[in-house]
Every structure is written in structure tokens, then in C-alpha cells.
């Protein structure tokens with residue numbers, strides 16, 4: 001098949017998964033065309049059958065904000081027409097599903113056909129899409145998609161409830177990992193650099209949005225450090241980073257906190273982690289937690305959204321209530337101070353990530369969605 005993929009190219013789970021999906025589809029013989037405003041961050045070097053088409057944006061004094069959605073629709077249409085795309089797969093509904101619908105309509109006027117598959121990832125449904133300025137157009141764009149997928153049962157249910165979309169139309173296809181990349185014991189190991197005195201390493205990877213509650217990460221760390229030698233490693237960046245540093249300073253633990261900034265590949269870092277913290281307010285899936293599990297790090301997180309579908313309670317880590325900093329710290333201390341429990345959770349997390357979420361299991365499910373959409377469009 002010739003598949004178009006639109007995603008956010010910047011750091012974030014939806015862009016990461018969309019890119020890994022495109023790479024994997026190309027390895028399976030498909031031709032993949034990414035359409036976005038910049039090259040997706042995990043795309044890296046040249047790969048056979050993978051193409052990137054940059055959306056051209058005309059700056060004009062009248063525009064305070066240039067209309068990206070329209071320029072994207074034009075590029076999606078242009079690529080579809082020029083290379084003969086079989087379908088367009090967009091990740092994150094806003095505004096990608098709307099642009100793809102416009103591209104589809106333009107092509108239809110010329111006698112062409114561009115089925116659209118929309119994958120819902122998280123805040124496009126649970127936060128941004130609920131805002132009055134986006135709700136109606138998000139609902140319209142989802143309903144007019146030829147195929148709809150969501151990354152967890154939780155997200156599919158939320159979409160049906162909050163947007164009135166027929167639940168039967170939404171297929172759940174979970175996020176996935178490449179077990180050859182995400183596994184314990186990666187080399188080079190950065191353990192000595194991150195924790196030179198053999199301290200335990202607590203890690204958090206995110207875009208530092210308020211929804212991630214990075215302040216709680218610091219508070220959990222402060223409690224853990226009161227009981228055992230530990231360091232906290234932050235990977236990623238975003239608006240709440242200064243607040244995280246401020247809290248670390250207030251609590252007198254800033255000397256044990258490392259901010260590593262954004263990294264395109266986090267596998268080498270995750271495999272150094274003794275524990276992964278994700279105390280989010282809301283999380284439709286928690287790709288970072290899955291990647292940590294695959295690398296052998298037990299997870300302490302919140303029991304919200306789709307996280308219980310990923311983090312098997314008591315087996316691969318612990319889930320607690322939002323804001324239950326004491327509970328999460330106690331769970332972390334229990335795991336870190338019991339080598340046998342740590343080994344068991346680490347092995348179980350890795351095994352579960354591979355058994356349930358390896359790309360070899362998940363990518364064919366996207367291919368099946370494409371096939372059914374093409375069969376449906378053909379029959380219409």
C-alpha cells in the first residue's frame with residue numbers, strides 16, 4: 001500500500017508512535033509518506049520506502065497565526081494526487097483529521113479517492129477536543145473519518161461518551177514498542193554518569209505539561225531520598241520544568257535532580273532506570289511507562305485513564321490515586337529496597353511489554369484497519 005501519515009513531528013507520544021508505525025510499515029513493504037511541518041523527531045536517517053513531505057507555510061502580515069490546517073490539507077492533497085496514496089492515516093485529531101477531510105473532499109471533486117484513518121491519542125479527546133472552540137469540529141472530523149482507532153479502551157469509551165461517536169466504529173489499537181530497541185541492559189550504559197555513587201535512579205520522561213504533575217515527581221523523590229540514596233533523572237522539557245526545579249530547591253533535593261532535556265531516543269536512558277514515575281492527572285495510554293517497562297524499570301504511576309491497561313497492578317509496578325504522593329513514595333521505597341521484588345517486577349514488566357505490545361503484534365492490526373477501510377470504501 002501507499003500510506004500517508006500526518007503527525008506532530010515534535011517530541012510526544014503520538015508523534016513517536018506514528019513515526020515508529022511508518023518505519024515498521026515500510027519494513028513490511030509498504031511505501032510511507034509523512035506529511036507534516038517538520039521531519040518527525042524519531043525518523044532520523046534515510047530509510048527505504050519512507051518519504052517526508054514538508055508543509056510549506058506562507059507568512060503574511062495579515063496572519064497573526066498562519067493557517068497551518070489549510071496548508072496541511074493542500075500538501076496532503078498534493079501528495080495523495082502525485083504519488084497515488086491509498087489512504088491517509090492521521091495521528092491526533094486536531095487539526096489533522098480536519099485537514100485530511102478537506103484533502104479528501106478536494107480529491108473527490110477531481111474524481112479521486114482518499115480514505116482517512118484517524119488515530120485518537122489523548123488530549124485531542126480528553127482536554128483540547130472538549131474545549132468549546134474545538135468540540136464540534138473534532139466530532140465532525142472523527143465522524144467523517146473512514147476508520148477510527150484509539151490507543152486504549154478508556155480513550156475509545158471517552159470518545160463515544162463525549163463526542164457521541166458510535167463506539168462500534170472505534171477500534172482499539174494499543175501503542176507498541178520495538179523489543180530490539182527497548183530492552184534491559186542496553187549499551188552504552190550511562191549508569192555511572194547518572195548516579196556516580198551507586199544511588200538508585202528514579203526517572204521521568206514527558207513533555208512537562210501540567211497534566212503530567214512533575215511537581216509530584218519531585219515530591220515523591222524527596223520522600224524516597226529520605227530513606228535511601230537516590231537520584232532523579234528528568235528527560236524531556238516543557239512548561240512545568242522551572243516549577244519542578246523550584247520545588248526541588250524548596251525541598252532541598254535539587255543536588256540529586258538531573259534535567260537531561262529532550263532526547264530523540266530514550267531507550268539507553270530508560271534501561272538505566274531503577275524505577276519509572278508517571279503521576280499524571282490523566283493519561284490515555286502512557287507510552288513512556290510502556291517503554292520503561294520494556295527496558296526493565298518497574299513503574300509507579302496513577303490509576304487514571306488507560307494506565308491500568310498497560311501497567312499491571314502489583315505485577316509490573318503500582319498504581320495509586322492522583323496526588324497520592326505519600327502512597328507513590330511508599331510503593332517506590334518498597335520496590336527499591338527489596339531486590340527480589342525489584343527483579344520480579346522488572347522481569348514481569350519486560351515480559352508483559354513484549355507479549356502484549358511488541359510491534360510485530362500491533363502493526364498488523366493497523367494493516368487490518370487499512371484493509372477493512374479500503375474494502376469498505378471500495379464497496380460504497
Ligand code: GMT
Pocket residue numbers: 008011012013014015017092121122123124126151175209211282283284285286287288
Ligand atoms: O495529548 C498529549 O498530551 C500529547 C500526546 C502526544 O502527542 O504525545 O500524548 C497522548 O498520546 C500518547 C501516545 O498515544 C499517550 O501515550 C499519552 O498517554 C497521551 N497523553 C495523555 O493522555 C495526557
